[in-house]
Amino acid sequence: MNPPPSAPSLPACHLCGGVLAPVEGAAALARVTSDCRPWPAGGALAVCRACATLQSPVDAAWRDEIAALYADYAVYAQAGGAEQRVFAPGDGAAQARSDRLVSALCAAFDLPETGRLLDFGCGNGAFLAAFGRARPGWRLTGLDQCAVHRAAILALPGVEAFLTEPPEPGAARFDLVAMIHSLEHLPDPAGALRETATLLTPGGRLFLETPDLATSPFDLVIADHVSHFTAATLTAVVRRAGLHPLAPPAGWVAKELSLVAAAGGAAGGELAPADPARESRRARALLDWLMAVLAAARGAGPGLAVFGTSISGTWLAQALADRVALFIDEDVNRIGRSHLGRPIVAPDAVPPGQRVVLPFPPAVAAGLAGRLAPRGWDLLSPPALEGSGDA
Ligand SMILES: [Zn+2]
Known part of the structure; x- marks a missing residue:
């Protein structure tokens, strides 16, 4: 009898049931949680030989770890609960992420003035608030397994309900279901999408927002992201759930994928399937690059500022420990607070000559370095990242 094609301890792919191939060396990678807390190394990564999705194998060890991680989850603690700002690549102009997503959604898909929205994984209600401002005629429902923000969400204009469990399949009819930074957390994303599709009205839309591994290598360090999607693998799981993407995933927010799908009928968004061998090479290249980012910063300390x-800033700072003296941030909601015991200061408070690490993908860091050059800081940009792209 031939040996099995992958390590016998690995479970099947949680997206398609395919056989997983391990990514060697992943256990050495320092990690953080998606709410920006340090988290121990020791995770596993694998690429599915069928659907090519890079993922954490969903086994008993993963379930134990994720239960511990979510037991102490807090959204946007660095900003005292205020939503993350997103910054335009050119002039650095700030906008709340949800406002950006709502305006892009309204522009791309001609949303009617009335309807019903379900926000699946609504967190502290930032998207519901932004959507309610743009479409005040809609009735809104928030869904989150964590009920700590229930009262605040129910107080938002237009919100008619808050749920901690999904509605019974087919029981409620929504014109739009949003899943923003939810799918990458779910151990059965195709099943969740299939059930969500039954909640849509005829002609209803599903809006998905996930990180984009192709432009965001730091997604690999997030311990609670069980799937690391690219445009091709996200499109594939949506199709596998019986939904039809209206267009290939867009990038309405930098380093993320924005996909709108319908439950039936319209077809579009055709993409070539991802290639498992290429995705394995990508995973290897990203792991090597992350290790190189850490090694370069370790050689540059102590007294470092992390931008x-x-x-990525949290990940770098926890791995560098006492080499980091402060954080620099342009987000007014974060300046003046502290993170990991270090002060968060405004760029104007940092003198010329300060050694500043830019923990970003090379293209992002290059743009930022150009904008920051007049400050006279000693900038440490990341090493080149090769062999990870789609080309
Ligand atoms: Zn798979």
Whole structure:
């Protein structure tokens, strides 16, 4: 009898049931949680030989770890609960992420003035609030397994209900279901999408927002992201659930994928399937690059400033420990607070000559370095990232 094609301890792919191939060396990678807390190394990564999705194998160890992680989950603690700002690539102009998503959604899909929205994984209600401002005639429902924001969400204009469990399949009819940074957390994304499709009215739309691994290598360090999607693998799981993307995933927010799908009828968004061998090479290249980012910053300390307090800044700072003296952030909701015991200061408070690490993908770091050059800081940009792109 031939040996099995992958390590016998690996479960099947949680997206399609295919056989997983492990990504060697993943256990050494320092990690953080998606709400920006340090988290121990020791995770596993694998690429499905069928659907090519890079993922954490969903086994008993993963379920135990994720239960511990979610037991102490807090959204946007660095900003005291205020929503993350997104910054335009050119001039750095700030806008709340949800306002950006709602305006893009309204522009792309001619949303009617009235309807019913379900926000699946609504967190602290930031998207519901932004949607209610743009479409005050809609009736809104928030769904989140964590009920800590229930009262605040029910107080938002237009919100008629808050749920901690999905409605019975087919029981409620929504014209739009939003899943914003939810799908990458779910151990059965295709099943969740199939059930969600039954909640849509005829002609209703599903709106998905996930990280884009192709432009966001730091997605790999997030311990609670069980699927790391690219445009091709996200499109594939949506189709597998019987939904039809209206167009290929867009990038309405930098480093993310924005996909709108219908429950039936319209077809579009055709993409070539992802290639498992290429995705394995991508995973290897991203892991190597992340290790190189850490090694370069380790050689540059102590007294470092880290630019940004989100995922990549948190990840770098926890791995560098006492080499980091402060964080620099342009988000007014974060300036003056502290993160990991270090102060968060405004760019104007940092003198010329300060050694500043830019923990971003090379293209993003290059744009930022150009904008920051007049400040005279000693900028440490990331090493080149090769072999990870779609080309
Ligand atoms: Zn698969």
